Structure formats: structure tokens, C-alpha cells
Amino acid sequence: MLEHLHIKNVALIAESELHFEKGLNILTGETGAGKSMIIDSLHFALGGRVNRDFLRKEEQSAVVEALFSAENPKVSAFLEENGIPVEEDGTLLIARTMQASGKTVARVNGSTVTAGMLKELAGELLDIYGQHEHQSLLNPSRHIHLLDRFCGEALEEKLAEYRKEFSREKELKKQLEMLCGEESSRAQRLDILQFQKEEIEGASLRAGEEEELLEQKKRLGSVEKLMRLSVEGVELLYDGREGMASACDNLGEALRCLQEAAALDNSLSELCERMDNVYAQLEDGAREWKKYTHLLEADPDALENIEERLQTIYRLKRKYGGSVEAVLDFYQKAVEELDFLLNSEERAAELEQALQAVHEHMTALAGEITAIRKNTALQVQTQVEQALHDMEMAQARFYISVEKRENFAADGLDKVEFLISANAGEDLKPLAKIASGGEMSRVMLALKTVLVDADEIGTFIFDEIDTGVSGKTARKVGEKMSLLGKKRQILCITHLPQIAAMADNHFRIEKHVAEGRTTTTVETLDENASCREIARLMGGEEITETTMAAARELRREKP
Template sequence: MLENLHIKNVALIEECQVAFGSGLNILTGETGAGKSMLIDSLQFALGGRMGKDFLRKDQKKALVEALFSVKDRGFSTKLEESGIEPEEDGTVLITRTLNDGGKSVCRINGSIVTVTMLRELATDLIDIYGQHEHQSLLSPSKHIRLLDRFCGGRFDEVKEAYTKSFEKRKEIDKQLEELMGNEAQREQRLDILNFQKDEIENASLSVEEEDELIEKKKRLMHMERLIRLTLESASLLYDGTDDVPSACDNLSSAVSNIKECSSLDSTLEGYYNDLEDIYARLEDISREVKRYAQNLEDDPDELERVEERLQIIYKMKRKYGGSVEAVLRFYDEIVKEIDFFSNSQERVEKLTALREKEQHVLETAAEELTALREEAASRVAKQIEESLKDMEMKNAKFYIQVTPRDEWNNMGKDKVEFLISANAGEDLKPLAKIASGGEMSRVMLALKAVLVDADEIETFIFDEIDTGVSGRTAAKVGQKMSVIGEKRQILCITHLPQIAAMADKHFLIEKETIGHQTITSVKGLNEDDAVAEVARLMGSATITSATLTAARELRAGKKTLQK
């Protein structure tokens, strides 16, 4: 249930806070006062899109906060699955801001969420009916989803089994199509796969080889310099010349000198031992460098072989994946696909048998879905007819037609369409053929009245559902809303006194000019003020004692209905 709505800097609303109640909450006011702005603000808080004029003029940021109390434990589970900590008392605080740059920030219980997440979660909180829902009701493609909400029982279980089976059969059909498709195309595909397999196998790739070859190529390309520098280093370290002794010779002399000194001063013994170790290590390194230099050999043919090998690796990478690892993964996929085609006959037999088995499962689930829908269609159609009669459509006939589809889809084998005969003697026809906006409004309200026992959503919002109705019909519509309000919270914008008189809680939306600014405010009415507002809606130029009496009589009808 929507407990509280806080709006700041939205269009004509500077700031307001509305505490809604259970049952039927009525919103009234003069035309243009900003009644729909409350609903627009709530839709914005729940993830709706708003235009640039949504933000109040000359303000930097708009804010809408909606506080809900939610009884459905399943909703708490959804919050947890979305990474949002639910409150122990079931309250849910949704906050959304919009800055003057057009950027919005959404939060649920203080956690930032995306608009998409917000919209998905909001569908379980509020069901909003406005003029655009007419289009939804007129579209037969939406009817099957509406009917499914009435099925109850084990419908969800059967639907899930059907969906899994449908997807499984679709995958089997795809594999069979690949195996049993055009023979020439299959053979052509096999030729390509075998060529690719042989080419990759002949390349004999390994993950480490490329780096090793790159290093080897660098060495071979600079062989002449390597030979010259290492021989020169060997001479400097080990061989020396007649004129210039080697590093080893010089260090050997130094070691002898320090050894003699250490016999004269024992403090030098440590240096002597260190130098002796250094000399031994230098001598080892010098020999190794000399051996390395002597083993070097300039080999242009080897360089050419390395480059050719690298070109093969680069070619494989270009054709099959961008890296050696990717090429090897591609090879594994090729092998699997070749195996798939090579054993096609055996696979076709297995898949055909599997398809027959899955088709039986699918048909069984589809038949059960149809039976559940037909049962619900009959039951719901009668309930909707009764609801329409309650709203002065006494001769209306409502029929939910369930017929087989030409092609099955993930919803089943059924096509569902709502048909209506609004007047005696008329044939049943699609809802789109209804000319009267008042009739359409009553059909939607009748659906909601029936849906109230099948839906977990606690709050319904009706934005000017009174379109095209008046007089006795309006009174019946108001009574129907009041009855729904006994089980669900309703927010309703109306211009009709017959509907407004049914309010459990009545709010007046007013617009006034303060200085150079126009401001919309929302005020909760007490009983006397509510009667006065109903009297105003009755259309008298001035409110007299007679109109007030008539308004009280309308309000008394609410109390009589409650009894």
C-alpha cells in the first residue's frame, strides 16, 4: 500500500506531502489544478519517463519519494535478489531525483538502483490505469497475459513445464535442421571444416612457441654484433693482451696482495675471503662468456626458417582467432562440429526420438494450459458480466475466446481474445469495436474488480476512469470502486460527485498564484470539507444548503454500501 508521497519542485508543485489511506482515496480539483501531476510524479518515482517541463521552473533538482508498506513476502525476496536490504516491517522507500541536466538517480531503501531495476520491482507495487491503458486492453496480443493472471492453481507450474519443453524442442528442431538441411550445403560445410582442421593440425601450434621464436629471431638478426661483443668481453674478462692484462689477471694480483696484507693485519682476512670468492665467480663467468662466444655462428638459413615459421603462426592467428590460444579453441570447436556432421544419421535418429518424446511432453502441457485457460475464461467472463451489470451495462455479454494458434509459441498453443456485446441484440465483437469511452472504462474497471482476488498488487490507480459516464452509471462506477477498495487501496482522480462521494479519504488539489509564481497544493479533507467538495462537483454555480444536502445524501450512500 502507498503510505506517503513526497513531491518537491515538480512542475507547479513547490513541495507537498500526501499521506494516503487504505480503501478509496479520491483526488479532485479544478481543471488544470495539477491532479494528474500527482500521478505523473508517482509514475516518475516508479521509473517512468518525464519531459523537460517536469522539473519546476528555475529549480536545479526535482525530488519524489514514495513510501510503501508491502505485505507480500515474495517482494522482500525480490529485493534481496536485487541486492537491496528489506526492512523488517515491510516498508519500502523509493526515492528518485531529476536534475536540470536531465540526469536522474533512483534509490530503494537507500540503495542506488538502475531505472530498469526500479521499473521491474515497481510492477509488483502499483497497477496504474489511465487513458493509455485503453490501448493495452484493445490489443488482443495482451489478452492472453491478462487471462493467465486469473488462472491460479497449478497454472504457473504447468506454464513453466511448457516453457522449458518448448525451448528444448526448439533447440532439437534447430539441430535437426542443421543435420537434415540441404545436402550440398552440409557437404560444403564439411569440406570447409576439414580443410580448416587439416590446416591447423599441419601448423602444429603450441602456446609457448611464438615467444620463443621471436626471441630466437632477435638473436639471429643481431648475430654478427653478438659475436663481436661477446668475444671482446671474453678478452677483457679472461684472455687479456700483451699490453692490457684481463680483469681476472688484475683481480688475481689484488687477491695475492690482500692475502699478504691479511697476514700482517687480521682485520683484512674478511676482505681476502670475499675477494677470493669474487675471483672464483668472475673466472667462471669469463669462461662461460668465452664458450658462448666461440659457439656463436652466423646462420642466415636458420633466420629464414624462423621467419617462415612465424609467418605460419601469424597466418593462423589472422584466420582463426587473433591468438594461438584462440586458434586452438577454434580447432576444438571444428572437431566437435565435424563429429556432429560425421555421425549425422545416428544423431538424426536420436534427435528424432528425443523430439517425439519432447513433443508428447509439450502437447500434454499445452492441453493442460488450454483446459486451465478455458475454465478461467468461462469463470472470469461470467464475473466480468456481473460486474458490468453492476455498472449499468445490464445487457452486456462478455466472452473470452480461446482458440488454437496456427503456430505455437512460448505462451502455448492458444490465442485469446476478449469479445463483448455491449447492448442487447448485438453480436459479440472485439473490444476495439467499442465506440464508447464510458463502456471501455467500465470494462477495464470490471476486469480490475475480478482481478482483485487473483493479484498480489495492493494499490490500483485510476486516472480519470470516469470518462464518458455520468448520472446513475457514475454512481454504480463509484460503488464498484468502493467495493474494490475493501480489498485493495485505490487512488482515483475524478470529476464526478457520484464517485467522489464514495471516498474513504478525499484530497483536494488546488492552484493559487503567490507573487509571480503559480503553486499547486494538496489538502486532505475532513468530512465537512469533503461534502462541500462533492457539492462543488455537482456543478452548482453557488453551493447552497440544498446542494450540501444532496452531497450528504451521496456520502450517505457510501455508508449504506459499507453496511
């Protein structure tokens, strides 16, 4: 449920706070006052796209914050999957900001999220009916998705299993097409793979080789400097220079003195032993360094070989990947594909067999999916028909056609279309061909009324559902919305007093001009103010005792 909406610097709204309650929340106001800005702001907060006009003139940023109390387990699952903190009280704070540059930043419970993530989350929080949804109802390709929302978890599980097989079928067909494609293309692919395989095999690459070669190249390229440094170091440590003893000689002489002293004072024995170990390590290290010096020699041929080897590695990296590991991975895949193509006849038979098994499984699953849809369609069309009768379409017949498609699709083998006959004696026809604006609004409301028991979405939003209805019909539509509000939170923008009179909570949107700037404000109405607003909707700006009495009467008749 949407509990609170904070809007700042959006179009004509400088700043507004709206606190929504359970039941039917009605928003009314003069045409152009900014009623749709409330819905647009909510749409923006939940990841919708807006243009630069969304930002209030002369301001640097617009902010919309929406606070929900979410009991839908899918919302909790979404938060956990995306690492978003879950509040103990189940509240969900969505905040989105738009800068003057057009850049937007969105956060959910303090964690930054993408617009795509917001849209996914929005689908579990609320359902908006406006012009877009009106058009989707006229599009038969959308009807299967609407029907599936009524089918519940039983269909979801079967569809998930079916789609897995559907994807597998596509992959198997792709592999089979590769095997059984045009012979010249296949032969060409075989030649390319064979060449790539032999080229990489001929290089005998191994992981880590490049690093070893670079280290060897570095050493061989610096052999003269290494020789000079080693000779000088060995002289200082071990051989000594003319007129100067080596470090080993000096340490040996010092050790002799320490040993004589230790013979006179036993407390020096431990130090004597430690120094003896130091001397042994120094002498051993000096000899090893001298041995290394004797092994050093310039080897131009070795350096040239290393350079050639590195060039081979670089060339293969350029062709097959950015590293030796990537080249070896490419090689493995080439070997597998080559083996796949060389054993094409045997492999094709295996694929045909696997494809047949998948096809049979898909057919069985599609049959179960069809059965679920048809059974649900019977229930839904009866309930929708009854809802239409309740809204002054007493002769209406509503039918959900579920026919078999020729080919498998991602949703199964079904083609679904909503048909309606609005008057007695008329044939069932597609919605787009016979439904007026008023009839379409009632069909959508009837679908929502039925959907409320099959959906976990907590909030329904109707942006001017009163299109094309008036009088007694408007009253029936209002009553239907009032009953719907007993099961879900409803937000509704309307111009009709018959619908406004059903409000559990009433908001008036007004436009004011002050200091040369136009500002839209939102006011929460008490019972008396609500009656005055209903009276205004009935009779214009001049509110009389007659219109006030009629407004109070409408309120008293609220279900």
C-alpha cells in the same frame, strides 16, 4: 503499498509531499490543475520514459522519490537477485533524477539501477489503469496475458516447463534445417569447414606458443648486446682483467684472511662458514654465466623462422579470433559442425526422433495449460459478470473464449479473447465492437476487482476511470472501488463527486500563479474540506448549503 511520494521540479510542481494511506486515495482538482502530473511522476520514478517538458522550466533537475512498504515476496527476491540492500522493516525507497540534458539516474535503497530494472520491479509493486491499459483491453492479443494473471502459480510452473520445450523445439528445427537444407548450400558449408579445419590443423598451434616466440625473437634480436654484456660481466666476476683481479679472486683472498682469523678466534667461525657459502655461490654463478656466453651466437635463420611462425599465428588470429586460444576454440567448433554435417543422415534421424518426443511433451503440457485456463476462465467470467451487474450493467454477459490455435506459440496452443453482451438479447461480441467508454471502464474495474484476490500487487492506480459514466452508475462504480480499497491500496483521479465521496483519503490538486509563475500544489483534505471539494464537483465553484448537504449525504452513504 505506496506510503510517500516526493516530487520536485516536475512540470508545474515546484515541490510536493504526498503521504498515502491504505484504502481508497482520491485525487481531485480543476481540469488542467496537474492531477495527472502525480501519476506521471510516479510513472517516471518506476522507469517510465518522459520528454524534456517533464522538467520544470528554468530548473536543472527533477527528482521523484517513492517510498513503498512491500510485502510481496517477489519484490524481496528481485532485490536479492540484483544485490540491492533489503531493509529490515520491508520499506523500499525508489529515487529517480532527470537532468536538463535528459540524462536520468535511478536508485533503489541507495543502489543504482537501470530503467529496465525499475520497470521489472514496478510490475510487482503497482498496477496502473489509464488510457494505455484501456487500449490493451481492446486488443485481443493481450487477453491471454490478462487471463494468465488470474491462473496463479499452477499455470506459471506449467508455462515455464512448456517454454523450455518450446525453445528446445526451435533449436532442434534449426539443426534439422541445417542438415536437410539445400544440397548446394550444405556442400558449400562442408567445403568451408574442411578448409578451415585443415588450415588450423596445419599450423599446429598450441597455447602459450606466441609468447614463447616473442621472447625468443627478443633474445635473438639482441644477441650482440647480450654477448658484450656477458663477456664484460664474466671478466669482472671470474676471469679478471689485465692488471685487475676478478671478484672471485678478491673474495677468495678475503676468505683466506677470515679463515686464518677464525683459527685464532672461534667467534668468527660462523661468519667464516657463511662467507665460504657466498664464495661457492658466486663462483658457481660466474661459471654458469661464462657457459651461457659460449653458447651465444648470432642465428639469422632462427630469427627468420620465428618471424615466419609469428606471421602464421597473426594471420590465423585475424581470421579466426583475437588470440591463439580463440583460434583453437574456433577449430573445435568447426570440427564439431563438420562431424555434424558429415553424419547428417544418422544425425537427422536422431533429430527427428528428438523432435517427435519434444512435440509430444509440448502437446501434453499445452493440454494441461489449456485445462487450467478454461477452468480459470469459467470462474473469472462469472465473477466479472457479477461485478458488472453491481455497476448498473444488470443484463451484461461476459465470456472468456479459449480456442485452440493451429500452431504452437510461446504461450501454448490457446487463443484467448474477451467477449461481452452489454444488453439483453444481444450476441456476445469482441469488446472493441460493442463497448462504450463507460462500459470499458466498468469492465476494467470488474477485472481488477476479481484480480485482487489472485495478485500480490499492493497498489492499484486508476487515472480517470470515470470516463463515460455518471449519475447512479458513477455511484455504483465508486462503491465498487471503495470495496476494492478494503483489500488493496487504491489511488484514483476522478472528476465525479459520487466517486470522490468514497475516499478514505482525499487530496486536492490546485494551480496558482505567483510572481508570474504557475505552480501546482497538493493539499490533504480533512473531512470538512473533503465535503467542500465534493460539493464543488457537484455544483461548480459556488458552494451552497444545498450542495454541502448533498456532499455530506454522499459521504454518509459510503460503504
